[in-house]
Amino acid sequence: MSAIALVTPSLDYLDSYAEALQQGWSPNTLVPAAAAVELSKIEQDPVAFVASLTDRAGLGGPITLPNGAVVPRLPGYRMWLWDGEFCGSFALRWQPGTSALPSYAYGHVGYTIVPWKRRRGYAKAGLRLLLAEARREGLDYVDLTTDLDNEASHKVILANGGTSLGAFRRPVEYGGETNLRFRIAL
Numbered sequence: 001m002s003a004i005a006l007v008t009p010s011l012d013y014l015d016s017y018a019e020a021l022q023q024g025w026s027p028n029t030l031v032p033a034a035a036a037v038e039l040s041k042i043e044q045d046p047v048a049f050v051a052s053l054t055d056r057a058g059l060g061g062p063i064t065l066p067n068g069a070v071v072p073r074l075p076g077y078r079m080w081l082w083d084g085e086f087c088g089s090f091a092l093r094w095q096p097g098t099s100a101l102p103s104y105a106y107g108h109v110g111y112t113i114v115p116w117k118r119r120r121g122y123a124k125a126g127l128r129l130l131l132a133e134a135r136r137e138g139l140d141y142v143d144l145t146t147d148l149d150n151e152a153s154h155k156v157i158l159a160n161g162g163t164s165l166g167a168f169r170r171p172v173e174y175g176g177e178t179n180l181r182f183r184i185a186l
Contacts, residue, residue: 004122006079006090006129009053011046016086018042025114027078027089030175053078058096066173071104079133081113081126088113088122090130092137099140106170107181108134108142123156131160135186142186145179157182 007013021027021035021042028034041049052060058075065071076093080086091110095101101108109130113123134142144162146153162182169178 004081004083004087004125004129006126006133007082009050009078009080011050013080013082013086014042014046014050016082017080020086020114023114023116025112027112029112065104067171069104071102074102074105079130081122081129083117083122086114087117088126090126092130092134092142094134094137094139099142101143106143106174106179107145108139109144118152123152124159127156127160131184131186139186142184144182144184146182148178148180154180154182157184160184 009017018039021039024035026032026035027038031037038049041052054077055073056075056077058073060073062070063073074093074095076091078089078091081088081090089112092108093101093105094108095105109127111123111126111130113126131142143165144157145168146157148167162184165181165183167178167180170176
């Protein structure tokens with residue numbers, strides 16, 4: 001594996017990120033149109049797009065949930081995994097003053113690796129790097145959720161000290177499927 005790092009999104013890395021989007025990778029596996037939406041935002045205003053990926057104060061305005069409820073935006077940010085080119089995206093969010101998340105947020109961490117870099121240890125290394133960021137944010141633990149059949153993600157989480165908190169069913173407006181929840185103590 002090449003030397004990898006988590007980098008703060010910037011215009012210096014944006015072309016490689018956009019290329020991954022154009023090749024069919026998506027930063028959000030739950031929203032099929034996410035890649036097209038991000039490419040459109042990059043085309044409209046690349047500076048604003050990059051700036052939008054970091055919101056440590058949760059000032060980006062409220063979020064409308066699939067059930068129509070409007071909730072406060074949580075502080076958070078995305079970082080990009082880099083080995084000389086874009087490899088994947090890691091996101092961290094939290095609730096100020098506590099490690100607990102509100103009921104509408106299922107996990108602190110989300111990540112996805114571009115298909116052509118999978119099975120090389122990138123997700124394991126990227127999550128390890130993101131956990132250091134979570135410690136710096138003052139979190140005592142992070143929760144992550146996965147699909148029941150996502151064995152690769154289970155292995156990544158377990159390799160980083162995760163323990164299973166068991167299965168849970170998402171509400172219908174979030175797909176209604178059963179997922180697994182993990183916790184990593186920091």
